[in-house]
Amino acid sequence: MHALIRNLSPIVWMQRLLVRTSITQRVFLLVSLAVVGQLMTATYQLVDLRSNLIDQRKHELSNLTASALSIAEEEFQSGTSGRSTMESAQLSALKRIGGLRYADGGYFWINDLEPKVVMHPFRRDLEGQNVSGIADPNGVRLFVEFASVARTRGSGFVFYSWPKPNEKAPSPKLSHVVTFPAWGWVIGTGVYIDDLDAIFWKSLWRQAWIVAALIVMCTVLSAVIGRALSRSIGVLNRAMEQLAAGELDVVIPGLKRKDELGDMAKALEVFKKTSQEKLELEAQAVVERKAAEEQRIAAERNAIASERKLVASVIGSSLAGLADKDLTKKLTASLPNAYDDLKRDYNSTLDLLAASLGEVSEASISVKTGAEEITHASDDLSRRTEQQAANLEQTAAALEQISATVTRSAAAGGQAKELVVAARKDAEEAVVVVSQTTEAMAGIDKSASQISAIIGVIDEIAFQTNLLALNAGVEAARAGEAGRGFAVVASEVRALAQRSADAAKEIKALITTSSDQVGRGVALVTNTADALRRITSQVIEIANAVGDMAAGTQEQSSGLAEVSKAINELDKVTQQNAAMVEQSTAAAHTLKLTSDRLSEMIGAFRMEGPRSLGSKARTA
Structure with a gap:
C-alpha cells in the first residue's frame, strides 16, 4: 500500500516525467508552468477586480438607502410626536425621498410588500398599480424580488435589467432595498452596472496583452536556452562516444565554461588523460611481453630444429630403404618422446604394407587363374552368340513375310467392311424413303376423304339450290x-345446280378410284419396306461378321508386328551381347597380362620371413 501511494505521489510522477523528457522539453515545461501560473494569477485578479467593483457599488447603495430610510424615520417621528399628521408625514416623506438625486440621474422609489408602487419619480403611471407581473428580458420579476428580499431579510440586493431614463433598451442594474415596517414600505435605489463590464473588459484585455507578451518572451527564451543546452550536451555526448570508441585524440569542448556543462567537460578531460596514460602503460607492457615471448619462441624453435634434424636423419635412412623396396628396414634408433607415435606408426605401416603386398600377390595369382578361365568361357560364348544371331535373323525374315500376308488380308477385310457398311447405309436410307412414301400416301388418302366430304357438301348445296330454283319458278x-x-x-x-351435282358425282367417282389405287400403293410400299428391313438386318449381320473378321486379322497383324519387333530387339540384344563378349574376351586377356606384370612387380620387394614375394610369384 505504501509503495502504491509512493508511486502515485506527485513528486514520483514528476521525476518519471523528467526522466522521459529532453533538456529542451524540461525548459519548455518550466516556462509553461510559469506562464500557467501567470494566467491563473491574472484570472484571479480579474475575478477579484469584478468582485471588488460590485462590493464597492453595494456599499454605496447601502449608504444611499440608509439616507432615504433616515428621512422616512424622521417624518415618522414627526407624525408620532404630533408635529404633523401621519398622512402629511407620509406625503412629506414621499416628496423628500422622490426628490433625492445622486450621481448621473440616480433616484429612489418606494413600493409595498404586495407589491404595489407607492412612489416612482419617473413612472407616475405605475403608482398605485400592482407590479408583480413586471419582469425584465431575463424573466426576473423585479418588484416581486424587492418585496421578497425586504420581507425575508429586511434589506438586500437584487440584480436585474431596467431601461435608463429616456432609453428603451434595458441595461444591467443593481438595486438595494430596505424595508420600513412602520408604514409597510420598501425603499429602494439602484445603479446601472454596465460601466463595470467596460472596466472589467478593459482590464481583461490589458492582462491578456501582458500575458501574451510574456508567453512569446518565455517561449523564445525557452527555445534559445533549450537549443543552447541541447547543442552543448550533444557536443559533449559526441565527445564521450568518441572516447568510448577509443579515439583519445578528441578535443573536449566547453572546458572554459563555468556551469555544470563545464564541470562535465573537465571530468571528460580527466577521463581522457587517464585513458591515455593507461593506454601507454598497456602498450609498454605489451612490448615487454612480446620481447619475452619472442625469446621463448626462439629457444623453443632452436630445440625443435635440433630434434627435427635428428628425426629427419633417422627417417631419411628408413625411407631410403623403402625406396629401394626393402620392407625390413624399420625405425630402431632412439627418438625424442614427441616422435614415439611417429616411430610406432611408421613401423606399423611397414608391417601392414608387407602384409598387404603378400595378400596382393596371392590375389594376383587368383586373378591370373580366373582370367584364363574367363578367356576360355568368353571364346565359347562368342561362338554360341554368333550362331544365335544367325538363327534370329532367319526367324525375323520369316515373320516379316507372314506379317505382310496378314496385313494384306486385313486391308481386304477393311475394304469389305466399308462396302458392307455403305450397303447397310443405302438400305437404311431406302427404308426411310419408303416410310416417308407411306406417310405421303396416307396423307393423300386422308385428303381424298376430305375432298369426298366436301363434294358431298357441294352435292347437298346443289340439291338445295335446285329446290329453291324450283320454288322460285313456281312463284314466278x-x-x-x-x-x-x-x-x-x-x-x-x-x-347450273344440276350440272354442279353431276360434276360432283363424277369427281367423287374419280376420288373413289384414286383412293383404291392409293390403298394398293400403300400396301405395295409397306411390303417393299418390310423387304428392305429384312435386307438391312441381313446386311448388318454381314457387316458384323466382316468387322469381326477384319478385327481378328488386325489383331493378328498387330501380334505379328509385336513378335517381329521383339525378335528385332532380341537380335539387337544378341548383337550387343556378341560385342560385349568380344570386349570381355579382350579384357580377360588384358587382365591375365596385368596379373603377370603385378606378380613381377611384387616379387621385387624384400620382406622378413622364410619366403619372399618373388619366390611366391615365380612358384605361381
Whole structure:
C-alpha cells in the first residue's frame, strides 16, 4: 500500500516525467508552468477586480438607502410626536425621498410588500398599480424580488435589467432595498452596472496583452536556452562516444565554461588523460611481453630444429630403404618422446604394407587363374552368340513375310467392311424413303376423304339450290307476266345446280378410284419396306461378321508386328551381347597380362620371413 501511494505521489510522477523528457522539453515545461501560473494569477485578479467593483457599488447603495430610510424615520417621528399628521408625514416623506438625486440621474422609489408602487419619480403611471407581473428580458420579476428580499431579510440586493431614463433598451442594474415596517414600505435605489463590464473588459484585455507578451518572451527564451543546452550536451555526448570508441585524440569542448556543462567537460578531460596514460602503460607492457615471448619462441624453435634434424636423419635412412623396396628396414634408433607415435606408426605401416603386398600377390595369382578361365568361357560364348544371331535373323525374315500376308488380308477385310457398311447405309436410307412414301400416301388418302366430304357438301348445296330454283319458278309462274324474267333466271339456276351435282358425282367417282389405287400403293410400299428391313438386318449381320473378321486379322497383324519387333530387339540384344563378349574376351586377356606384370612387380620387394614375394610369384 505504501509503495502504491509512493508511486502515485506527485513528486514520483514528476521525476518519471523528467526522466522521459529532453533538456529542451524540461525548459519548455518550466516556462509553461510559469506562464500557467501567470494566467491563473491574472484570472484571479480579474475575478477579484469584478468582485471588488460590485462590493464597492453595494456599499454605496447601502449608504444611499440608509439616507432615504433616515428621512422616512424622521417624518415618522414627526407624525408620532404630533408635529404633523401621519398622512402629511407620509406625503412629506414621499416628496423628500422622490426628490433625492445622486450621481448621473440616480433616484429612489418606494413600493409595498404586495407589491404595489407607492412612489416612482419617473413612472407616475405605475403608482398605485400592482407590479408583480413586471419582469425584465431575463424573466426576473423585479418588484416581486424587492418585496421578497425586504420581507425575508429586511434589506438586500437584487440584480436585474431596467431601461435608463429616456432609453428603451434595458441595461444591467443593481438595486438595494430596505424595508420600513412602520408604514409597510420598501425603499429602494439602484445603479446601472454596465460601466463595470467596460472596466472589467478593459482590464481583461490589458492582462491578456501582458500575458501574451510574456508567453512569446518565455517561449523564445525557452527555445534559445533549450537549443543552447541541447547543442552543448550533444557536443559533449559526441565527445564521450568518441572516447568510448577509443579515439583519445578528441578535443573536449566547453572546458572554459563555468556551469555544470563545464564541470562535465573537465571530468571528460580527466577521463581522457587517464585513458591515455593507461593506454601507454598497456602498450609498454605489451612490448615487454612480446620481447619475452619472442625469446621463448626462439629457444623453443632452436630445440625443435635440433630434434627435427635428428628425426629427419633417422627417417631419411628408413625411407631410403623403402625406396629401394626393402620392407625390413624399420625405425630402431632412439627418438625424442614427441616422435614415439611417429616411430610406432611408421613401423606399423611397414608391417601392414608387407602384409598387404603378400595378400596382393596371392590375389594376383587368383586373378591370373580366373582370367584364363574367363578367356576360355568368353571364346565359347562368342561362338554360341554368333550362331544365335544367325538363327534370329532367319526367324525375323520369316515373320516379316507372314506379317505382310496378314496385313494384306486385313486391308481386304477393311475394304469389305466399308462396302458392307455403305450397303447397310443405302438400305437404311431406302427404308426411310419408303416410310416417308407411306406417310405421303396416307396423307393423300386422308385428303381424298376430305375432298369426298366436301363434294358431298357441294352435292347437298346443289340439291338445295335446285329446290329453291324450283320454288322460285313456281312463284314466278304465279306472278304471271311480271315474274317471267325471274322464271328464266330460276330455270338457269336449276340447270347450273344440276350440272354442279353431276360434276360432283363424277369427281367423287374419280376420288373413289384414286383412293383404291392409293390403298394398293400403300400396301405395295409397306411390303417393299418390310423387304428392305429384312435386307438391312441381313446386311448388318454381314457387316458384323466382316468387322469381326477384319478385327481378328488386325489383331493378328498387330501380334505379328509385336513378335517381329521383339525378335528385332532380341537380335539387337544378341548383337550387343556378341560385342560385349568380344570386349570381355579382350579384357580377360588384358587382365591375365596385368596379373603377370603385378606378380613381377611384387616379387621385387624384400620382406622378413622364410619366403619372399618373388619366390611366391615365380612358384605361381
